[in-house]
Amino acid sequence: MGEHPITSLTGDALSAHDIAANFADLHPPLNGEQVSVQASRCLFCYDAPCVTACPTAIDIPKFIRQIATRNITGAARTILSANIMGGTCARACPTEILCEQKCVLNSGEDEPVQIGHLQRHAVDALMARNGPHPFARAAQTGKSIAIIGAGPAGLACAHDLAMRGHAVTIFEARPKPGGLNEYGLAAYKMAGGFAAREVDFILGIGGINIEYGKALGRDLALDDLRSRFDAVFLGVGLGQPRRLGIAGEDLEGVENALGFIERIRQAPDVTAIDPGQMAVVIGGGNTAIDAAVQAKRLGAASVTLAYRRGPEQMGATGWEQDLAATNGVTMVHWASPVAFAGDGKVHEVHLERTHLVDGALKGTGAQFTLPADRVYVAIGQHLADEGLDGLTMAHGKIAVDENNQTSLPGVIAGGDCIRSGEDLTVQAVADGKAAAAGIAAFMEAQNG
Ligand code: SF4
Numbered sequence: 001m002g003e004h005p006i007t008s009l010t011g012d013a014l015s016a017h018d019i020a021a022n023f024a025d026l027h028p029p030l031n032g033e034q035v036s037v038q039a040s041r042c043l044f045c046y047d048a049p050c051v052t053a054c055p056t057a058i059d060i061p062k063f064i065r066q067i068a069t070r071n072i073t074g075a076a077r078t079i080l081s082a083n084i085m086g087g088t089c090a091r092a093c094p095t096e097i098l099c100e101q102k103c104v105l106n107s108g109e110d111e112p113v114q115i116g117h118l119q120r121h122a123v124d125a126l127m128a129r130n131g132p133h134p135f136a137r138a139a140q141t142g143k144s145i146a147i148i149g150a151g152p153a154g155l156a157c158a159h160d161l162a163m164r165g166h167a168v169t170i171f172e173a174r175p176k177p178g179g180l181n182e183y184g185l186a187a188y189k190m191a192g193g194f195a196a197r198e199v200d201f202i203l204g205i206g207g208i209n210i211e212y213g214k215a216l217g218r219d220l221a222l223d224d225l226r227s228r229f230d231a232v233f234l235g236v237g238l239g240q241p242r243r244l245g246i247a248g249e250d251l252e253g254v255e256n257a258l259g260f261i262e263r264i265r266q267a268p269d270v271t272a273i274d275p276g277q278m279a280v281v282i283g284g285g286n287t288a289i290d291a292a293v294q295a296k297r298l299g300a301a302s303v304t305l306a307y308r309r310g311p312e313q314m315g316a317t318g319w320e321q322d323l324a325a326t327n328g329v330t331m332v333h334w335a336s337p338v339a340f341a342g343d344g345k346v347h348e349v350h351l352e353r354t355h356l357v358d359g360a361l362k363g364t365g366a367q368f369t370l371p372a373d374r375v376y377v378a379i380g381q382h383l384a385d386e387g388l389d390g391l392t393m394a395h396g397k398i399a400v401d402e403n404n405q406t407s408l409p410g411v412i413a414g415g416d417c418i419r420s421g422e423d424l425t426v427q428a429v430a431d432g433k434a435a436a437a438g439i440a441a442f443m444e445a446q447n448g
Pocket residue numbers: 041042043044045048049050051060061064102103104105113115
Protein backbone atom coordinates (compact mmCIF):
# COMPACT_ATOMS: atom_id res chain seq x y z
CA MET A 1 0.00 0.00 0.00
CA GLY A 2 1.12 3.58 -0.55
CA GLU A 3 2.07 4.36 3.01
CA HIS A 4 2.79 8.02 3.66
CA PRO A 5 6.35 8.31 5.02
CA ILE A 6 7.03 10.32 8.14
CA THR A 7 9.21 13.33 7.57
CA SER A 8 11.89 12.67 10.16
CA LEU A 9 13.09 9.65 12.08
CA THR A 10 15.97 11.51 13.67
CA GLY A 11 14.13 13.27 16.46
CA ASP A 12 14.97 16.67 14.99
CA ALA A 13 12.29 19.25 15.67
CA LEU A 14 9.52 19.00 13.11
CA SER A 15 8.00 22.03 11.47
CA ALA A 16 4.24 22.55 11.39
CA HIS A 17 4.40 21.63 7.71
CA ASP A 18 6.22 18.36 8.52
CA ILE A 19 3.65 17.44 11.16
CA ALA A 20 0.75 18.24 8.85
CA ALA A 21 2.35 15.94 6.25
CA ASN A 22 2.76 13.21 8.89
CA PHE A 23 -0.97 13.33 9.62
CA ALA A 24 -2.11 13.20 6.00
CA ASP A 25 -4.05 10.18 4.75
CA LEU A 26 -1.96 7.07 5.50
CA HIS A 27 -3.24 5.29 2.41
CA PRO A 28 -4.05 7.88 -0.27
CA PRO A 29 -6.75 6.65 -2.63
CA LEU A 30 -5.85 4.78 -5.82
CA ASN A 31 -6.01 6.66 -9.09
CA GLY A 32 -8.29 5.50 -11.91
CA GLU A 33 -5.64 3.40 -13.59
CA GLN A 34 -4.68 1.66 -10.33
CA VAL A 35 -8.35 0.93 -9.67
CA SER A 36 -8.70 -0.66 -13.10
CA VAL A 37 -5.59 -2.77 -12.61
CA GLN A 38 -6.71 -4.02 -9.19
CA ALA A 39 -10.28 -4.73 -10.32
CA SER A 40 -8.98 -6.67 -13.34
CA ARG A 41 -6.90 -8.93 -11.07
CA CYS A 42 -9.93 -10.38 -9.24
CA LEU A 43 -10.85 -13.93 -10.24
CA PHE A 44 -14.50 -13.48 -9.08
CA CYS A 45 -14.25 -16.69 -7.11
CA TYR A 46 -17.28 -18.86 -6.44
CA ASP A 47 -17.71 -19.25 -2.66
CA ALA A 48 -15.11 -16.51 -2.36
CA PRO A 49 -13.00 -16.89 0.78
CA CYS A 50 -12.61 -13.10 1.03
CA VAL A 51 -16.36 -12.82 1.69
CA THR A 52 -16.42 -15.35 4.51
CA ALA A 53 -13.50 -13.50 6.14
CA CYS A 54 -15.55 -10.29 6.33
CA PRO A 55 -17.69 -10.05 9.52
CA THR A 56 -20.30 -8.12 7.49
CA ALA A 57 -20.10 -10.55 4.53
CA ILE A 58 -19.80 -7.88 1.83
CA ASP A 59 -20.20 -9.51 -1.61
CA ILE A 60 -16.66 -8.64 -2.63
CA PRO A 61 -16.48 -10.33 -6.07
CA LYS A 62 -19.79 -8.69 -6.97
CA PHE A 63 -18.68 -5.16 -6.11
CA ILE A 64 -15.30 -5.65 -7.78
CA ARG A 65 -17.04 -6.86 -10.93
CA GLN A 66 -19.26 -3.77 -10.79
CA ILE A 67 -16.17 -1.56 -10.52
CA ALA A 68 -14.57 -3.41 -13.43
CA THR A 69 -17.64 -2.67 -15.55
CA ARG A 70 -17.62 0.98 -14.38
CA ASN A 71 -20.81 0.63 -12.35
CA ILE A 72 -19.35 2.50 -9.39
CA THR A 73 -22.70 3.44 -7.86
CA GLY A 74 -23.81 -0.18 -8.03
CA ALA A 75 -20.55 -1.23 -6.35
CA ALA A 76 -21.11 1.27 -3.54
CA ARG A 77 -24.66 0.01 -3.04
CA THR A 78 -23.41 -3.58 -2.87
CA ILE A 79 -20.90 -2.60 -0.17
CA LEU A 80 -23.18 -0.34 1.84
CA SER A 81 -26.13 -2.73 1.80
CA ALA A 82 -23.95 -5.14 3.79
CA ASN A 83 -21.93 -2.59 5.74
CA ILE A 84 -23.20 0.97 6.05
CA MET A 85 -19.76 1.95 7.40
CA GLY A 86 -17.96 0.55 4.37
CA GLY A 87 -16.10 3.86 4.08
CA THR A 88 -14.51 3.64 7.53
CA CYS A 89 -13.83 -0.07 7.16
CA ALA A 90 -12.07 0.58 3.84
CA ARG A 91 -9.72 2.91 5.72
CA ALA A 92 -9.29 1.28 9.12
CA CYS A 93 -10.06 -2.44 8.76
CA PRO A 94 -7.05 -4.72 9.26
CA THR A 95 -7.65 -6.19 5.79
CA GLU A 96 -4.34 -8.01 6.10
CA ILE A 97 -5.94 -10.39 8.61
CA LEU A 98 -9.44 -10.37 7.08
CA CYS A 99 -10.49 -10.30 3.42
CA GLU A 100 -7.09 -9.68 1.83
CA GLN A 101 -5.43 -12.40 3.87
CA LYS A 102 -7.95 -14.91 2.51
CA CYS A 103 -7.76 -13.72 -1.12
CA VAL A 104 -6.73 -16.68 -3.28
CA LEU A 105 -4.09 -14.50 -4.91
CA ASN A 106 -2.37 -13.97 -1.55
CA SER A 107 0.43 -16.43 -2.11
CA GLY A 108 4.14 -16.14 -1.68
CA GLU A 109 4.52 -15.15 -5.32
CA ASP A 110 1.61 -12.77 -5.68
CA GLU A 111 -0.25 -10.19 -3.66
CA PRO A 112 -3.94 -10.12 -2.77
CA VAL A 113 -6.35 -7.90 -4.63
CA GLN A 114 -6.39 -4.53 -2.86
CA ILE A 115 -9.97 -5.00 -1.68
CA GLY A 116 -9.91 -2.19 0.86
CA HIS A 117 -8.72 0.33 -1.69
CA LEU A 118 -11.38 -0.75 -4.20
CA GLN A 119 -14.03 -0.52 -1.51
CA ARG A 120 -12.89 2.99 -0.63
CA HIS A 121 -12.93 4.02 -4.29
CA ALA A 122 -16.57 3.04 -4.72
CA VAL A 123 -17.91 4.39 -1.40
CA ASP A 124 -15.99 7.67 -1.62
CA ALA A 125 -17.28 8.24 -5.17
CA LEU A 126 -20.87 7.77 -4.06
CA MET A 127 -20.49 9.99 -0.98
CA ALA A 128 -18.69 12.70 -2.98
CA ARG A 129 -21.72 13.01 -5.23
CA ASN A 130 -23.71 14.15 -2.20
CA GLY A 131 -26.86 12.97 -3.94
CA PRO A 132 -29.95 11.39 -2.42
CA HIS A 133 -29.43 8.58 0.06
CA PRO A 134 -28.95 5.32 -1.88
CA PHE A 135 -31.47 3.42 0.27
CA ALA A 136 -35.15 4.16 0.86
CA ARG A 137 -37.08 3.74 4.11
CA ALA A 138 -40.02 1.39 4.33
CA ALA A 139 -43.38 2.89 5.30
CA GLN A 140 -43.41 4.09 8.90
CA THR A 141 -44.40 1.38 11.34
CA GLY A 142 -45.25 3.52 14.37
CA LYS A 143 -42.67 1.61 16.41
CA SER A 144 -39.92 3.46 18.25
CA ILE A 145 -36.57 2.16 19.44
CA ALA A 146 -34.06 3.68 21.85
CA ILE A 147 -30.38 3.14 21.13
CA ILE A 148 -27.75 3.85 23.74
CA GLY A 149 -24.50 4.93 22.12
CA ALA A 150 -23.82 6.53 18.74
CA GLY A 151 -20.77 4.38 18.06
CA PRO A 152 -20.48 2.02 15.07
CA ALA A 153 -22.79 -0.64 16.55
CA GLY A 154 -25.47 1.89 17.50
CA LEU A 155 -25.34 3.72 14.19
CA ALA A 156 -25.43 0.51 12.13
CA CYS A 157 -28.39 -0.73 14.19
CA ALA A 158 -30.14 2.64 13.83
CA HIS A 159 -29.70 2.68 10.06
CA ASP A 160 -31.06 -0.84 9.67
CA LEU A 161 -34.08 -0.11 11.90
CA ALA A 162 -34.77 3.19 10.12
CA MET A 163 -34.79 1.35 6.78
CA ARG A 164 -37.43 -1.00 8.20
CA GLY A 165 -39.62 2.07 8.89
CA HIS A 166 -39.11 2.32 12.64
CA ALA A 167 -38.40 5.60 14.45
CA VAL A 168 -35.04 5.61 16.22
CA THR A 169 -33.73 7.84 19.00
CA ILE A 170 -30.04 7.51 19.80
CA PHE A 171 -28.83 8.71 23.19
CA GLU A 172 -25.13 9.60 23.15
CA ALA A 173 -23.12 10.70 26.19
CA ARG A 174 -20.52 12.59 24.19
CA PRO A 175 -20.99 15.76 22.14
CA LYS A 176 -20.30 14.00 18.81
CA PRO A 177 -21.40 10.73 17.19
CA GLY A 178 -19.14 8.03 15.80
CA GLY A 179 -17.61 6.49 18.92
CA LEU A 180 -14.29 4.82 18.15
CA ASN A 181 -14.35 6.14 14.56
CA GLU A 182 -14.54 9.74 15.76
CA TYR A 183 -12.43 9.55 18.91
CA GLY A 184 -10.32 6.41 18.99
CA LEU A 185 -8.51 5.80 15.69
CA ALA A 186 -5.24 7.37 14.58
CA ALA A 187 -5.83 10.65 12.76
CA TYR A 188 -3.93 9.53 9.64
CA LYS A 189 -6.38 6.62 9.23
CA MET A 190 -9.44 8.91 9.22
CA ALA A 191 -8.13 12.07 7.55
CA GLY A 192 -10.40 14.80 6.24
CA GLY A 193 -13.13 14.54 8.87
CA PHE A 194 -14.38 11.30 7.30
CA ALA A 195 -16.00 9.95 10.49
CA ALA A 196 -18.34 12.95 10.71
CA ARG A 197 -19.13 12.88 6.99
CA GLU A 198 -20.00 9.19 7.23
CA VAL A 199 -22.41 9.78 10.12
CA ASP A 200 -24.11 12.58 8.13
CA PHE A 201 -24.46 10.13 5.26
CA ILE A 202 -25.95 7.45 7.52
CA LEU A 203 -28.45 9.88 9.04
CA GLY A 204 -29.51 10.85 5.52
CA ILE A 205 -31.86 7.84 5.50
CA GLY A 206 -34.16 9.80 7.85
CA GLY A 207 -36.03 8.61 10.93
CA ILE A 208 -32.99 8.80 13.24
CA ASN A 209 -32.75 11.44 15.95
CA ILE A 210 -29.65 11.79 18.17
CA GLU A 211 -29.78 13.35 21.64
CA TYR A 212 -26.29 14.28 22.84
CA GLY A 213 -25.03 14.58 26.40
CA LYS A 214 -27.30 11.74 27.58
CA ALA A 215 -25.56 8.95 29.48
CA LEU A 216 -27.13 5.78 30.78
CA GLY A 217 -27.15 5.76 34.59
CA ARG A 218 -26.62 9.52 34.78
CA ASP A 219 -29.38 10.96 32.60
CA LEU A 220 -31.26 7.85 31.52
CA ALA A 221 -32.68 4.82 33.32
CA LEU A 222 -33.16 1.51 31.54
CA ASP A 223 -36.58 0.95 33.13
CA ASP A 224 -37.79 4.34 31.91
CA LEU A 225 -36.53 3.67 28.36
CA ARG A 226 -38.25 0.28 28.32
CA SER A 227 -41.55 1.92 29.22
CA ARG A 228 -41.20 4.70 26.62
CA PHE A 229 -39.90 2.67 23.64
CA ASP A 230 -40.87 -0.59 21.98
CA ALA A 231 -37.32 -1.91 22.31
CA VAL A 232 -33.87 -0.79 23.50
CA PHE A 233 -30.45 -1.46 21.98
CA LEU A 234 -27.38 -1.15 24.19
CA GLY A 235 -24.29 -0.30 22.17
CA VAL A 236 -22.50 1.36 25.05
CA GLY A 237 -19.00 0.09 24.29
CA LEU A 238 -16.46 -0.08 27.08
CA GLY A 239 -16.22 3.23 28.84
CA GLN A 240 -13.71 2.57 31.60
CA PRO A 241 -9.94 2.50 30.89
CA ARG A 242 -8.11 -0.26 32.76
CA ARG A 243 -5.49 0.80 35.28
CA LEU A 244 -2.20 -0.98 35.86
CA GLY A 245 -2.45 -0.66 39.64
CA ILE A 246 1.21 0.26 40.06
CA ALA A 247 3.00 3.10 41.84
CA GLY A 248 3.16 6.43 40.06
CA GLU A 249 0.13 5.87 37.84
CA ASP A 250 -1.26 9.31 38.75
CA LEU A 251 1.94 11.24 38.05
CA GLU A 252 1.67 14.11 35.60
CA GLY A 253 2.62 12.86 32.15
CA VAL A 254 1.00 9.43 32.60
CA GLU A 255 -2.09 9.28 30.41
CA ASN A 256 -4.45 6.73 28.97
CA ALA A 257 -3.58 6.18 25.30
CA LEU A 258 -7.18 6.62 24.16
CA GLY A 259 -7.22 10.04 25.82
CA PHE A 260 -4.08 10.99 23.89
CA ILE A 261 -5.57 9.72 20.62
CA GLU A 262 -8.79 11.63 21.32
CA ARG A 263 -6.87 14.85 21.97
CA ILE A 264 -5.17 14.48 18.59
CA ARG A 265 -8.42 13.67 16.80
CA GLN A 266 -10.28 16.60 18.31
CA ALA A 267 -7.48 19.18 18.11
CA PRO A 268 -8.13 22.08 15.74
CA ASP A 269 -4.35 22.11 15.19
CA VAL A 270 -2.34 18.94 15.90
CA THR A 271 0.93 20.88 15.91
CA ALA A 272 -0.15 22.37 19.26
CA ILE A 273 0.00 18.93 20.93
CA ASP A 274 3.20 18.12 22.82
CA PRO A 275 3.74 14.34 22.71
CA GLY A 276 6.77 14.49 25.03
CA GLN A 277 10.37 13.95 24.01
CA MET A 278 10.83 10.51 25.57
CA ALA A 279 7.52 8.69 25.35
CA VAL A 280 6.82 5.16 26.58
CA VAL A 281 3.70 3.29 25.49
CA ILE A 282 2.46 0.36 27.55
CA GLY A 283 0.41 -2.22 25.65
CA GLY A 284 0.33 -4.47 22.60
CA GLY A 285 -2.86 -3.70 20.67
CA ASN A 286 -3.68 -1.41 17.79
CA THR A 287 -4.43 1.42 20.23
CA ALA A 288 -0.88 1.15 21.57
CA ILE A 289 0.48 1.34 18.02
CA ASP A 290 -1.79 4.29 17.15
CA ALA A 291 -0.50 6.18 20.21
CA ALA A 292 3.15 5.30 19.61
CA VAL A 293 3.21 6.15 15.91
CA GLN A 294 1.32 9.39 16.43
CA ALA A 295 3.71 10.44 19.22
CA LYS A 296 6.59 9.86 16.82
CA ARG A 297 4.85 11.69 14.00
CA LEU A 298 4.25 14.65 16.32
CA GLY A 299 7.99 14.87 16.84
CA ALA A 300 8.83 12.87 19.99
CA ALA A 301 12.57 12.18 19.94
CA SER A 302 12.14 8.63 21.22
CA VAL A 303 9.11 6.40 21.54
CA THR A 304 9.39 2.98 23.16
CA LEU A 305 6.51 0.51 23.16
CA ALA A 306 6.74 -2.03 25.98
CA TYR A 307 4.68 -5.21 25.88
CA ARG A 308 4.66 -7.96 28.46
CA ARG A 309 4.65 -10.82 25.93
CA GLY A 310 6.18 -11.49 22.49
CA PRO A 311 5.34 -10.06 19.07
CA GLU A 312 3.20 -13.10 18.18
CA GLN A 313 0.90 -12.45 21.13
CA MET A 314 0.37 -8.77 20.38
CA GLY A 315 -3.18 -7.75 19.55
CA ALA A 316 -1.75 -5.40 16.93
CA THR A 317 -1.47 -7.02 13.52
CA GLY A 318 1.91 -7.70 11.95
CA TRP A 319 1.24 -4.83 9.55
CA GLU A 320 0.64 -2.43 12.46
CA GLN A 321 3.81 -3.65 14.17
CA ASP A 322 5.76 -3.02 10.96
CA LEU A 323 4.22 0.46 10.74
CA ALA A 324 5.51 1.21 14.24
CA ALA A 325 8.98 -0.06 13.37
CA THR A 326 9.21 1.94 10.13
CA ASN A 327 8.10 5.04 12.03
CA GLY A 328 11.01 4.69 14.43
CA VAL A 329 9.16 3.22 17.42
CA THR A 330 11.41 0.96 19.52
CA MET A 331 9.63 -2.24 20.51
CA VAL A 332 10.52 -3.91 23.81
CA HIS A 333 8.90 -7.32 24.29
CA TRP A 334 8.68 -9.48 27.41
CA ALA A 335 8.71 -6.51 29.74
CA SER A 336 6.03 -5.40 32.20
CA PRO A 337 5.91 -2.05 34.05
CA VAL A 338 6.27 -2.27 37.83
CA ALA A 339 6.33 1.46 38.71
CA PHE A 340 6.42 4.96 37.29
CA ALA A 341 8.79 7.31 39.11
CA GLY A 342 9.10 11.09 39.22
CA ASP A 343 8.74 14.19 41.36
CA GLY A 344 5.17 15.09 40.51
CA LYS A 345 5.93 14.55 36.83
CA VAL A 346 6.94 11.18 35.45
CA HIS A 347 10.68 10.78 34.76
CA GLU A 348 11.19 7.02 34.59
CA VAL A 349 9.41 3.77 33.89
CA HIS A 350 10.64 0.75 35.84
CA LEU A 351 10.02 -2.55 34.07
CA GLU A 352 10.58 -6.19 34.87
CA ARG A 353 11.56 -8.81 32.32
CA THR A 354 8.93 -11.51 31.85
CA HIS A 355 8.87 -15.07 30.61
CA LEU A 356 6.58 -18.06 30.45
CA VAL A 357 6.72 -20.70 33.17
CA ASP A 358 4.50 -23.70 32.37
CA GLY A 359 2.47 -21.41 30.11
CA ALA A 360 1.95 -18.74 32.77
CA LEU A 361 3.48 -15.27 32.46
CA LYS A 362 5.93 -14.58 35.29
CA GLY A 363 8.42 -11.87 36.13
CA THR A 364 12.06 -12.95 36.00
CA GLY A 365 13.11 -10.55 38.76
CA ALA A 366 15.43 -8.68 36.37
CA GLN A 367 14.47 -5.03 36.18
CA PHE A 368 15.49 -2.12 33.97
CA THR A 369 14.54 1.52 33.62
CA LEU A 370 13.48 3.66 30.69
CA PRO A 371 13.65 7.46 30.92
CA ALA A 372 10.26 8.99 30.11
CA ASP A 373 8.51 12.34 30.20
CA ARG A 374 5.26 10.83 28.86
CA VAL A 375 3.64 7.45 29.36
CA TYR A 376 0.65 6.35 27.33
CA VAL A 377 -1.18 3.37 28.84
CA ALA A 378 -3.03 1.17 26.33
CA ILE A 379 -4.03 -1.97 28.23
CA GLY A 380 -7.69 -1.97 27.25
CA GLN A 381 -10.95 -0.94 28.82
CA HIS A 382 -13.66 -2.56 30.84
CA LEU A 383 -17.39 -2.09 30.89
CA ALA A 384 -18.63 0.89 32.89
CA ASP A 385 -21.63 -0.67 34.61
CA GLU A 386 -23.59 2.52 35.38
CA GLY A 387 -27.25 2.11 34.51
CA LEU A 388 -27.05 -1.61 33.77
CA ASP A 389 -29.04 -2.66 36.87
CA GLY A 390 -31.21 -5.70 36.28
CA LEU A 391 -29.07 -7.09 33.47
CA THR A 392 -27.28 -10.38 33.89
CA MET A 393 -23.52 -10.04 33.40
CA ALA A 394 -21.00 -12.67 32.30
CA HIS A 395 -17.22 -12.29 32.52
CA GLY A 396 -17.51 -8.53 32.93
CA LYS A 397 -19.73 -8.11 29.86
CA ILE A 398 -23.49 -7.99 29.30
CA ALA A 399 -24.76 -11.56 28.96
CA VAL A 400 -26.76 -12.20 25.77
CA ASP A 401 -28.25 -15.23 24.02
CA GLU A 402 -27.55 -16.24 20.42
CA ASN A 403 -29.83 -13.40 19.22
CA ASN A 404 -28.03 -10.76 21.32
CA GLN A 405 -31.09 -10.65 23.62
CA THR A 406 -30.16 -9.69 27.19
CA SER A 407 -31.83 -11.00 30.33
CA LEU A 408 -34.39 -8.14 30.07
CA PRO A 409 -37.06 -8.71 27.38
CA GLY A 410 -36.82 -6.16 24.58
CA VAL A 411 -33.30 -5.10 25.53
CA ILE A 412 -30.73 -6.17 22.95
CA ALA A 413 -26.98 -5.52 23.26
CA GLY A 414 -24.07 -5.54 20.84
CA GLY A 415 -20.56 -4.33 20.16
CA ASP A 416 -17.75 -4.26 22.68
CA CYS A 417 -20.11 -4.40 25.68
CA ILE A 418 -20.93 -8.05 24.89
CA ARG A 419 -17.71 -9.45 23.47
CA SER A 420 -14.00 -9.52 24.09
CA GLY A 421 -11.28 -9.00 21.58
CA GLU A 422 -10.15 -6.24 19.28
CA ASP A 423 -12.63 -3.41 19.00
CA LEU A 424 -13.00 -3.42 15.23
CA THR A 425 -15.53 -1.19 13.50
CA VAL A 426 -16.47 -4.00 11.12
CA GLN A 427 -17.40 -6.33 14.00
CA ALA A 428 -19.43 -3.57 15.67
CA VAL A 429 -21.33 -3.00 12.42
CA ALA A 430 -22.04 -6.73 12.18
CA ASP A 431 -23.32 -6.66 15.77
CA GLY A 432 -25.50 -3.63 15.04
CA LYS A 433 -27.09 -5.35 12.04
CA ALA A 434 -27.70 -8.53 14.03
CA ALA A 435 -29.24 -6.47 16.82
CA ALA A 436 -31.60 -4.73 14.39
CA ALA A 437 -32.78 -8.13 13.13
CA GLY A 438 -33.24 -9.29 16.72
CA ILE A 439 -35.23 -6.18 17.63
CA ALA A 440 -37.44 -6.56 14.55
CA ALA A 441 -38.10 -10.20 15.48
CA PHE A 442 -38.88 -9.23 19.09
CA MET A 443 -41.40 -6.60 18.02
CA GLU A 444 -43.05 -8.97 15.54
CA ALA A 445 -43.43 -11.56 18.29
CA GLN A 446 -44.99 -8.91 20.53
CA ASN A 447 -47.53 -8.12 17.80
CA GLY A 448 -48.26 -11.77 17.24
FE1 SF4 B 1 -11.37 -11.72 -5.94
FE2 SF4 B 1 -9.46 -12.53 -4.18
FE3 SF4 B 1 -12.03 -12.45 -3.41
FE4 SF4 B 1 -11.22 -14.31 -5.20
S1 SF4 B 1 -10.60 -14.16 -3.05
S2 SF4 B 1 -13.11 -13.03 -5.29
S3 SF4 B 1 -9.63 -13.15 -6.31
S4 SF4 B 1 -10.76 -10.68 -4.03
